[in-house]
Amino acid sequence: MALLDEQVLIEKASEGDADAFEILVERYEKGVYNLAYRLIPDRDDAMDITQEVFLKAFQALPKFRGDSRFSTWLHRVCVNACLDFLRRKQRTQTYSLDEPINLKESSVVREVRDDSGSVEDVIETKSLTETVLMALNSVDEAHRTVIVLSDIRGYSYQEIADMLGISIGTVKSRLHRGRMTIRKLLPAEQIASPVVKSDERRDRR
Amino acid sequence: MNCRDAENTLSAYLDGQLSEVERKPLEEHLEQCENCRRALEELTLIRDALRSLPEVEMPEGLHGRIMAAVRAHAREIKQDASECAGEAGNLRFDASKAGTDSPSRQKVGFFRRIVNRMSNMSARQWIPLTAAAMVLVMLLSVSGTLFLTEGGFGLNRAAKMTEQPGSPGFAASPETPSGYDGFGGLKAAAPPLADEAEGVGMLTSGSRTVAVAERKFIKRAQVAVEVSRGKIRETAEQAEGIVATNFGYIEQSSMSGNADKEMTSYYMVARVPSESVDKTVDELSALGRVTKRDSSIQDITDQYVDLDARLRNKINQENRLLEIMGEAKTVGELLQVEGEISRVRGEIESMQAQLNNNDKLTSLASVSFSATEEGSNPKPPSPWSDVWRVFVQAWRNLLLFAAQVAPSLIVLAALFLGGAWLVRRRARKTV
Ligand SMILES: [Zn+2]
Numbered sequence: 001m002a003l004l005d006e007q008v009l010i011e012k013a014s015e016g017d018a019d020a021f022e023i024l025v026e027r028y029e030k031g032v033y034n035l036a037y038r039l040i041p042d043r044d045d046a047m048d049i050t051q052e053v054f055l056k057a058f059q060a061l062p063k064f065r066g067d068s069r070f071s072t073w074l075h076r077v078c079v080n081a082c083l084d085f086l087r088r089k090q091r092t093q094t095y096s097l098d099e100p101i102n103l104k105e106s107s108v109v110r111e112v113r114d115d116s117g118s119v120e121d122v123i124e125t126k127s128l129t130e131t132v133l134m135a136l137n138s139v140d141e142a143h144r145t146v147i148v149l150s151d152i153r154g155y156s157y158q159e160i161a162d163m164l165g166i167s168i169g170t171v172k173s174r175l176h177r178g179r180m181t182i183r184k185l186l187p188a189e190q191i192a193s194p195v196v197k198s199d200e201r202r203d204r205r
Numbered sequence: 206m207n208c209r210d211a212e213n214t215l216s217a218y219l220d221g222q223l224s225e226v227e228r229k230p231l232e233e234h235l236e237q238c239e240n241c242r243r244a245l246e247e248l249t250l251i252r253d254a255l256r257s258l259p260e261v262e263m264p265e266g267l268h269g270r271i272m273a274a275v276r277a278h279a280r281e282i283k284q285d286a287s288e289c290a291g292e293a294g295n296l297r298f299d300a301s302k303a304g305t306d307s308p309s310r311q312k313v314g315f316f317r318r319i320v321n322r323m324s325n326m327s328a329r330q331w332i333p334l335t336a337a338a339m340v341l342v343m344l345l346s347v348s349g350t351l352f353l354t355e356g357g358f359g360l361n362r363a364a365k366m367t368e369q370p371g372s373p374g375f376a377a378s379p380e381t382p383s384g385y386d387g388f389g390g391l392k393a394a395a396p397p398l399a400d401e402a403e404g405v406g407m408l409t410s411g412s413r414t415v416a417v418a419e420r421k422f423i424k425r426a427q428v429a430v431e432v433s434r435g436k437i438r439e440t441a442e443q444a445e446g447i448v449a450t451n452f453g454y455i456e457q458s459s460m461s462g463n464a465d466k467e468m469t470s471y472y473m474v475a476r477v478p479s480e481s482v483d484k485t486v487d488e489l490s491a492l493g494r495v496t497k498r499d500s501s502i503q504d505i506t507d508q509y510v511d512l513d514a515r516l517r518n519k520i521n522q523e524n525r526l527l528e529i530m531g532e533a534k535t536v537g538e539l540l541q542v543e544g545e546i547s548r549v550r551g552e553i554e555s556m557q558a559q560l561n562n563n564d565k566l567t568s569l570a571s572v573s574f575s576a577t578e579e580g581s582n583p584k585p586p587s588p589w590s591d592v593w594r595v596f597v598q599a600w601r602n603l604l605l606f607a608a609q610v611a612p613s614l615i616v617l618a619a620l621f622l623g624g625a626w627l628v629r630r631r632a633r634k635t636v
Binding site: 005008009012016017018019020021022023025026029030033034037038043047050051054055058059128129132133136147150151152154157172173175176179180182183186 | 212213214215216217220222244247248250251252254255256257258260261262263264267268270271272274275276278279282283518521522525526528529532533538542545
């Protein structure tokens with residue numbers, strides 16, 4: 001997607017040209033919003049952050065050197081804004097970030113069971129994608145960020161490492177531990193069934 | 206290889222991130238170990254489920270919010286740049302670090318400091334400030350109301366003149382629509398409209414009076430007459446003749462009658478050049494006994510200026526896109542730029558249509574005329590008409606008052622919201 005004209009637009013926008021910047025906004029706002037929404041699953045918060053990201057990007061554009069793709073740079077601004085937001089929010093809550101993730105008895109599992117009485121009901125009503133998404137939202141943010149960037153936004157390990165300023169080894173281990181956490185959070189009946197069955201389930205959606 | 210080592214490399218294996226050397230022992234382990242095989246299977250399921258998540262749509266209005274914030278910032282940059290023209294360049298991005306090295310910078314810094322001070326205020330500090338502002342605004346609006354009702358010519362942007370020579374009951378009827386067209390615009394006694402249309406308007410705001418060149422006005426006039434029995438057709442012909450001799454045209458007309466197919470009323474809306482509105486209205490008024498005569502001016506300058514600015518923005522954007530299209534190297538690029546150009550073009554065309562329509566409205570005034578037969582709609586004077594008149598008068602006063610108070614209420618609401626927002630922001634910042 002690295003278009004020739006993007007360089008022109010970026011140059012004009014960094015001189016304060018809001019019209020040129022609008023074209024860039026139109027091109028990337030959906031991706032940025034999706035990233036924010038997956039990191040902070042609240043529509044209003046994700047909207048606030050998306051707005052903040054583009055304003056920050058517009059202000060900081062003269063510092064953009066072009067050594068990464070513009071979209072990668074934007075996504076990095078977005079990830080930082082989301083992590084800032086989560087940190088601020090976390091500090092206002094009572095529990096600590098460093099607390100180990102509650103594995104078996106996670107809120108996700110409980111929530112699912114509370115909703116619908118029996119496990120059979122859960123499997124009837126929730127697709128695997130939905131339960132995975134719910135589980136993802138209760139994974140802590142360091143791990144969730146890597147999963148979202150890798151599995152949902154499709155970035156490579158190297159790109160994620162650059163974006164977050166961590167080593168590839170850390171990306172690898174966070175991704176794996178995050179996925180393992182999701183696996184442990186899922187109802188056994190849903191995850192342990194053979195691949196064919198769960199494919200059928202997804203099709204029914 | 207034991208299970209723990211194997212498990213730790215499963216994700217990287219799944220993503221194809223293992224080297225040949227790392228992959229071999231893992232694959233060997235997987236062949237023997239059912240547990241690790243199942244773990245790999247489940248991780249694959251999870252990853253695929255995540256990959257298959259659909260993108261969510263952008264919420265409505267988000268794009269507008271983003272661009273509003275960006276444009277506000279762009280304007281700020283421009284202001285800073287022009288206020289400190291001498292030291293342009295890198296000023297733009299450290300202006301917020303409150304420089305105080307030149308007198309012009311100090312001015313900017315002063316407002317910044319006020320804003321900073323305000324955003325650092327606590328909720329307790331906000332309450333007295335808001336209360337004081339509320340009292341001030343109340344005083345202003347009360348004095349403004351007094352001033353206006355005494356015939357002063359203050360903040361009014363839609364001036365209106367009403368003559369009501371005929372029966373009072375009719376003239377004060379609540380269906381006087383044309384006066385209420387100016388965005389809840391204020392109505393007050395004003396000099397005759399002929400003197401101010403199309404000229405230089407005066408906009409009074411606070412204590413400063415600013416002359417704005419070439420204000421845009423829309424003029425409207427309404428005339429209603431009663432004519433003798435059987436004269437409706439004749440009156441209609443005369444009215445249409447008057448419009449023609451004043452270089453206008455009939456936009457819409459209708460004639461209606463009673464059961465005997467006798468015509469008892471006539472109605473038309475005509476467009477005439479702004480400069481001949483008064484002559485047309487005079488001539489139409491001479492066609493019968495005038496029961497209603499009413500004219501209004503609506504100031505649409507702000508709308509006009511805004512639309513004009515947006516149009517110019519879009520045209521710039523289109524030109525830029527055209528330049529970019531010239532540089533496109535591949536068909537894919539070309540198509541993408543073309544798509545953007547056609548979208549921008551569509552917006553330009555609709556804005557131009559709106560501007561043209563405004564131009565038409567400002568150069569051609571709208572005159573509506575109605576004629577009714579005497580006695581076709583008998584209105585015997587009754588004691589109720591007085592009651593009605595008083596009621597209508599009271600209602601009008603109430604509306605006038607509401608129109609006066611509305612801006613104050615908006616200011617108040619803005620203060621409250623602004624205060625709340627700042628407090629919230631501060632809370633976020635400090636917690
Ligand atoms: Zn094993």
